[in-house]
Amino acid sequence: MAQVTADDAVFLAIDAGTGSVRAIAFDQTGAVVARASREWTHRPTPGHPGGADFDTAGGWSLISSAVRQVVGRLGNRQVASIGVSSMREGFVLYDEHGTEIFACPNTDGRARRQAEQLAERGVAARIYELAGDWVSITAPSRLLWLQQERPDVLAAARHLGMLSDWVVYRLTGEFTTDPSCGSSSALFDLAARGWSGELADAIELPRGVLPEVLECGAVAGAVTAEAAVATGLPVGTPVVVGGADTQLALHGIGARGGVPTIVAGTFWQTTFVSDEPLIDPGRRLRTLCGVAPGTWMIEGINFLSGLSMRWFRDAFCPDATSEGGSAYDAMERWASAAPRGSNGLVAVLSNIMQADAWHHAAPAFVGFDINSAEGFDRGTFVRAIEEAAAYVARGHLSILGEVTAGRALAAGEVILTGGSSAGALWPQIIAEATGLTVQTSMAPEATAYGAVRLAAAAVGAALAPVGASGRAVVPSPEAVAEYDAAFENWRAVYLAQLSATQASGIAPLFTPPGGLPYRGES
Incomplete structure (x- = not known):
């Protein structure tokens, strides 16, 4: 294992998230030295409603650009190692030459009919039992879609990897995966922390396309000459297996069993770390492998809670930065003037998770008074968005308490990390809406820091977790x-809006494919 020798060496995280990619360099004290980000969107799949493709060429160009910007700001400081993270569920297929022939992000919903077929055949239930997740936005239904719609692509596939694995491949030329991101494929045997031959066979996927599983923190390879030209990184820089964004955020803050954590980014995840793979008997939450060997994580997902704030910022708050500071700081100042309950205004956005039948309502704001501009200004709407996210987190915490026989709530606390933890109002709303003491993390870039902790350890350095x-x-x-x-x-x-959405045919916030039929109020 290579060892860090230079006092001014830094460690680089590449985090390919749902809405953006971030490149962040940290020094040996864990302080940020340089950062760059690029926002991206995922193009719709022509002719397939709900489908979304991941643009590997464009995505790599944005990643390379962000990394080059960071490297350019380092001066004479050298990158000692690189850790990689990404959104989960999305994956890439490659042909025999290593060329990407299919890629999708986590939000891809093209495989609705195929997911329903897996549910009808009973395969979906077996997948949940072994792999801890439903087939709505995971690999089995998408691979079945390829079998039926693009058999030429699947026939040409020789390698499969998750999106973090794809970044590692672009840097090193090596095909690998790790338990944290690999398990989000729903093709893992959670207990074994590795690929399930049974599940691969169930969808007629050749086992040979599945890559080697390396534990998080292993060195996957080194930066190639081609990647060095694209990114400005030195040839031979070690690239370390990182993994899934949420689990790495938990690693970044040193989360352990006993206290739940809300990782609040584009999506929010309300999580609990355990030393066994807890499977929700109600098929509401999902379970994935944790970063450390012998750990797992069960979570409930707030769908696009962070993105809802970004949408409101872009659509209604173009002047927010005129007050100085960030737009989000200004929006929270406006929202802090509104009372609890937002004067009766309700933001209808994400629903509480029900993995096998996760139906969302059409987005709406209900209960505002057009005769009261003062009582229903932009700050009131911002507060309603924040309250809606807190209510969903409350629902997930209740389920975690049930599944863990009370262990998840015994401490009376919840940790809040991720971008939304930097605000002043959102932590307060979460505390009041859940009845739990909220401990905020000092690491709004917790995912990147988790990846860098692994990268540093691989070359003999130690970065302490960021505590409360x-x-x-x-x-x-x-x-x-x-x-x-x-x-x-x-x-x-x-629930009323959800029933109206189902009856009217208005587009919901999101309908994951392959969910069981809407069962009315629950």
Whole structure:
């Protein structure tokens, strides 16, 4: 194993998220030295409603550009090692020459009919039992779609990898995966932390396309001459297996069993780390492998809670930065003037997770008074968006308490990390809406830091996890009582909007393919 020798060496994280890619260099104290990001979108699949393709050529160009920008800011400092992270579920297929022939992001929903076929055949239930997730946005249904719609592509496939694996491949030319991101394919045997031959056979996937599984933190390879030209990184720089964004965020803050963590980014994940693969008997939450050997994570997902704020920023707050600071800082200042419950305004966005029948309503704001511009200004709408996310997290925490026999809630605390933890108002709303003390993390880039912790360890350096910021938000009993009533109102409005969405045919926020039919109020 290579060893860090230079005092000014840095470690680089490449984090390919749902809405953007980030390249961030950290020094040996864990401080950020340089960063760059590029936002991206995923193009719709022509002729296949709900489908989304991942642009590997364009994506690699954006990644390379961000990395070059960071390298250019380092001066004489050298990158000692690289850790890679990505969104989950998305994957890439390659032909015999290593050329990408198919790629999709996590939001791809083209395989609706195929997911339904897997459910009808009972395969979906077996996948959930072994792999911990439903077939809505995971690889089995998408691979079955390829069998039926693009058999030429599947016939030509010689390698499969998740999106973090694809970044590693672009840097090193090596095909690998890791348990944390690989398990998001729903082709893993969770207990074994490796590929399931049974599940591969169930969808007639040749086992030979599945890459070697390396534990997170293993060195996958080194930067090639071709990748060096694209990125500005030195040839031979070690590239370390990182993994899935949420699990790496948990690694970044040193999360362990006993206290749940909300990882609040584009999507929000309300998580609990365990030393066994806990499978929700109600098929609501999902379970994946953790970063450390012998660890797993069970989670509930807030669908696009962070992106909802970005949408509102872009659509309605073009002037937010005129006050100085970030647009989100200004939006939270406006929202802090609105009362708890947002004057009765309800944001209908993500639903509480039900993995096998996760139906969302059409997005809406319900209950505003057009005769009261003062009571329903932009700040009120921002607060309603933040409250909606907190209500969904509350629902997931309740389920985690049930599945873990109370262990997840015993401490009376929840950790909040990710981009949304940097705000002042959102942690307060979460504390009051859940009744739990919120400990915020000092690492808004927790995923990148988790990847860098692995990269540093692989070359003999040690970066400590980022602990709590010291800012503990303790809810008052009065605030909790107010939000108990507001939560019940949100739930009633959501269910009514969901029924109306189902009856009207209006497009919902998202309909994962292969879910069981809508069963009415639940």
